[in-house]
Amino acid sequence: MILERLHNNEIINNMSLESKFVRDQLVQPIFIHEDEKNETTIPGLGKNKILFESNIIETISDDVKNGCRNFILFFVPKTKSNNQFITSFQENILSKIKKEFGSEIEIWVDLCLCSFTITGHCCLFEGEKINYADSLEIMSDIALSYVRGGADGIAPSSMLNGIVHSVRKKLDLHDFKHIPIMSYSTKFASNFYGPFRAAADSSPSFGDRTSYQLDCTDKENAIESSVRFSEEGADLLMVKPGLLSLDLIQPIIEKTKKPVGAYQVSGEYSSLVYLADNKLIDFDSGLLETWSTFKRAGAQYIISYGSRYAKKLGL
């Protein structure tokens, strides 16, 4: 089944190619806000913009024209809650996108609660403790609604134990056995998510994410985390922040025999933007150098805010 899910179409097939570096291995993140505002730039993320229902089709059309056809979406709803999550806005946009582009593109959807909750946390809390049962149930239902809307794949990023298993069970039960899961499987509690949190409106209102994200000094646990999510049923694994996790890619591949990708996170990408803005590096060749390094380290796919430039960079 895993093999079949990874050979659903040409794009996902390319994502798990070991030997070559091809453009489809680059995944472009897109932020979509329900609440339409004029201010759409994201500090630090260069030409990446916050999108709305009104300009999403146009942006993806441009990207497709430029040879980019693999996307991961981050939805930011208008109203936040700690117990009720309505996903009609997301479903509506997903079906609009799929109606327009069909199987021409691959749409992954990030599955998390941090942009939805009043707390800004990736899961639900009961007092100081994570409420696992409700978090898993609610996120699995949300995953199902994304797939019903037209998502081609689900990317659970909350790092909650059990989330991949729970989503897989839910999708299988509703005849979505063919939908792949890309697990954020080794994700550190990092300082490098700053620009993302501004774009996704997802900063925690109390504490930090160390109760569910990993400690960057603990190598063994970081590798084990990917092994666990692999055992839960993930099809694709991931390390994040990518550049800060290069040493983990090979050991994870060896232990799981699954494709491992690297997420070049917002803070890592912003470093290049700021250096280039200050005329300290050439942006294009600097970006390409980081991607080549991910490939050298064994990453099979890369999530990068510059994916839409891949063709321009010669890929």
Ligand code: PBG
């Ligand atoms: C949601 C999520 C985060 C990122 C991807 N999914 C933020 C976080 O964990 O705080 C970060 C991506 C980036 O910085 O580019 N949980």
